[in-house]
Amino acid sequence: MALQTRYNYLLRFILPITDVLMLIGIYYLASFVTASFGSLITDELNKNHVVISTLLWFISTAVFGLYTAYGARRLERIYRGTWRSIALHFVLFISYLIFFNEDNFSRAFLVIFYLLTATAFIINRFIGTSIQYIVLYKFKEAKKIAVMGSNGTALRLSTYLQKQRNVEFYGFVGDDDSIYDQNKGFVSDIVSEKLNEAVNHGVKEVYVAVAPQRMSDVKALVAEADKQCIRLKFIPDLGASMGSPFTISYMGGEFPIITLRHEPLEEMGNRFKKRAFDIVFSSLVIFFILSWLYPIIAILIKLESRGPVLFKQLRSGRNDEPFWCYKFRSMTVNAESDDKQATKDDVRVTAIGRFLRKTSLDEMPQFFNVFLGNMSVVGPRPHMLKHTEQYKEIINEFMVRHFMKPGITGWAQVSGFRGETRERSDMENRVKADIHYLENWTGMLDVKIIFMTIINAVRGEENAF
Structure with a gap:
C-alpha cells in the first residue's frame, strides 16, 4: 500500500492530459518557428504527423509506465519516466520518418521540436514540484502520521516515514507496553493523553508495530483510538521471530505470503x-x-x-x-x-x-x-x-x-x-x-x-x- 495524498492521486490523471496538450502545442509552435527560418512544412504533413507524434508519445510513456499508479506516485519517477519517454519518442519518430521515406520532412523542425519539448517538460515538471511544495508545506496539507511501538519494526518504519515527502512524521505516541491491554480492558491515562495530544496536532493515522501472536491484546487500544477518531494501521512485527530478511506479498489480495529471500527474477x-x-x-x-x-x-x-x-x-x-x-x-x-x-x-x-x-x-x-x-x-x-x-x-x-x-x-x-x-x-x-x-x-x-x-x-x- 502506497502512502498517497490527494495531489499525487490527481496528478496521475492530470499529467497525461496536460502532457498531450503541451506536446501538440509544441508541435505547432515548432512548425511556426521552423517556417520563420524559411523551412516550410506543408499543412498535410502537419495534420498527419501531429497525430503520429501523439500516438508515439502514448507508446513511449506506456513502455516506461509514466502514467501508471507506480510511475506517478513519486516526483523522482515522473522525472525519470519523462526523460526516458522523450528519448524513446525521438527514436520512434525518426524511425517512422525513415521507414516511410519522408525525405521532405524538415530536419530543422526536428531539432526545434525536441529542443522545445525538452525545455517545456523541464518547466512543466518544475512547476509541478513547486505546486507540491506549496500544497504540502505552505498549506500544511501533508498527512500527519504517528508510530506506536519501540521494537525493530517500529524503528525501521519511523526511518522510512521521515524520508517520505508526501507525509509528515509526527513522532512516537507510545512504546511496546502501550500497545497491549494492561488495565482491565482500558489503556493507561498516559497512552490516552499521548493519543489526544497527537490528535490536537493533526494526526489522523497511527501505525502500530504489533507482534502477530498478541493481536488479541489490542482491543483496548482499538477502542481508545475509535473514541478519539484515530485510524490504527497494524504492521506485524516479525523481526523477533524471523531469523533472516523477508518480504510480505499477498496472493489474490487476501492471503499474506512471507518470503525469506528477495528474488527479482521471480517476477x-x-x-x-x-x-x-x-x-x-x-x-x-x-x-x-x-x-x-x-x-x-x-x-x-x-x-x-x-x-x-x-x-x-x-x-x-x-x-x-x-x-x-x-x-x-x-x-x-x-x-x-x-x-x-x-x-x-x-x-x-x-x-x-x-x-x-x-x-x-x-x-x-x-x-x-x-x-x-x-x-x-x-x-x-x-x-x-x-x-x-x-x-x-x-x-x-x-x-x-x-x-x-x-x-x-x-x-x-x-x-x-x-x-x-x-x-x-x-x-x-x-x-x-x-x-x-x-x-x-x-x-x-x-x-x-x-x-x-x-x-x-x-x-x-x-x-x-
Missing part, C-alpha cells in the same frame, strides 16, 4: 526481459561470431587431437534439472571428464585447449544452450552432476544457486571465484556471490558482468586453466 516481467535479452544476445553472437569462429576452432581442434569438436556434459540446471552443456573440446578424450575438474598444468588439456580456456573461447558453444533456453548469458556457472551431489552435502545454501538458470558467465566469475575449487572456502565464496546475484539482479548488473567478462577475457585470467 514475470523481469524473467521476460532477461529471456528476451538472452535470445537477442545469443542470436547476435551465433550469427556474427560463431558463424565464422566455429569452423576455425573446429579445424584447429581436429588438427591437434582425435575426437569430437564439441564436448557435451550433463550439468545441473535450473531447479536442479540436468541438461546437456556444450563446450569446445579442450582436452584429449579421457574417462575422467565427468568426475575430475581441470587443474593447473593438467596433462589432459591440449595446446589449443589451453588457449581456449585462457580466453574463455571454449565456452562459446554455450550460446546455443542460451538460445535453446536451458542457460542464460549471465547466471551461476553450472556444475557437473557429481559435483552437485558432493557440494550440496557440505556447503550451506549450495542448492539455492539452482533457483535460476545457469549462465555462461556470472558474478562469482568476474569477482575472482573462477576455476578449480581446491578448498571448501573457494566454493563457499562462489555460492555467496551467486546468491548475491540471485537476490540483487537487475538488467544493468547483467550488462556490467558481461563487460567485466570481456575485459577479463582480453586481459587473461589467472584461474583460467
Whole structure:
C-alpha cells in the first residue's frame, strides 16, 4: 500500500492530459518557428504527423509506465519516466520518418521540436514540484502520521516515514507496553493523553508495530483510538521471530505470503526481459561470431587431437534439472571428464585447449544452450552432476544457486571465484556471490558482468586453466 495524498492521486490523471496538450502545442509552435527560418512544412504533413507524434508519445510513456499508479506516485519517477519517454519518442519518430521515406520532412523542425519539448517538460515538471511544495508545506496539507511501538519494526518504519515527502512524521505516541491491554480492558491515562495530544496536532493515522501472536491484546487500544477518531494501521512485527530478511506479498489480495529471500527474477516481467535479452544476445553472437569462429576452432581442434569438436556434459540446471552443456573440446578424450575438474598444468588439456580456456573461447558453444533456453548469458556457472551431489552435502545454501538458470558467465566469475575449487572456502565464496546475484539482479548488473567478462577475457585470467 502506497502512502498517497490527494495531489499525487490527481496528478496521475492530470499529467497525461496536460502532457498531450503541451506536446501538440509544441508541435505547432515548432512548425511556426521552423517556417520563420524559411523551412516550410506543408499543412498535410502537419495534420498527419501531429497525430503520429501523439500516438508515439502514448507508446513511449506506456513502455516506461509514466502514467501508471507506480510511475506517478513519486516526483523522482515522473522525472525519470519523462526523460526516458522523450528519448524513446525521438527514436520512434525518426524511425517512422525513415521507414516511410519522408525525405521532405524538415530536419530543422526536428531539432526545434525536441529542443522545445525538452525545455517545456523541464518547466512543466518544475512547476509541478513547486505546486507540491506549496500544497504540502505552505498549506500544511501533508498527512500527519504517528508510530506506536519501540521494537525493530517500529524503528525501521519511523526511518522510512521521515524520508517520505508526501507525509509528515509526527513522532512516537507510545512504546511496546502501550500497545497491549494492561488495565482491565482500558489503556493507561498516559497512552490516552499521548493519543489526544497527537490528535490536537493533526494526526489522523497511527501505525502500530504489533507482534502477530498478541493481536488479541489490542482491543483496548482499538477502542481508545475509535473514541478519539484515530485510524490504527497494524504492521506485524516479525523481526523477533524471523531469523533472516523477508518480504510480505499477498496472493489474490487476501492471503499474506512471507518470503525469506528477495528474488527479482521471480517476477514475470523481469524473467521476460532477461529471456528476451538472452535470445537477442545469443542470436547476435551465433550469427556474427560463431558463424565464422566455429569452423576455425573446429579445424584447429581436429588438427591437434582425435575426437569430437564439441564436448557435451550433463550439468545441473535450473531447479536442479540436468541438461546437456556444450563446450569446445579442450582436452584429449579421457574417462575422467565427468568426475575430475581441470587443474593447473593438467596433462589432459591440449595446446589449443589451453588457449581456449585462457580466453574463455571454449565456452562459446554455450550460446546455443542460451538460445535453446536451458542457460542464460549471465547466471551461476553450472556444475557437473557429481559435483552437485558432493557440494550440496557440505556447503550451506549450495542448492539455492539452482533457483535460476545457469549462465555462461556470472558474478562469482568476474569477482575472482573462477576455476578449480581446491578448498571448501573457494566454493563457499562462489555460492555467496551467486546468491548475491540471485537476490540483487537487475538488467544493468547483467550488462556490467558481461563487460567485466570481456575485459577479463582480453586481459587473461589467472584461474583460467
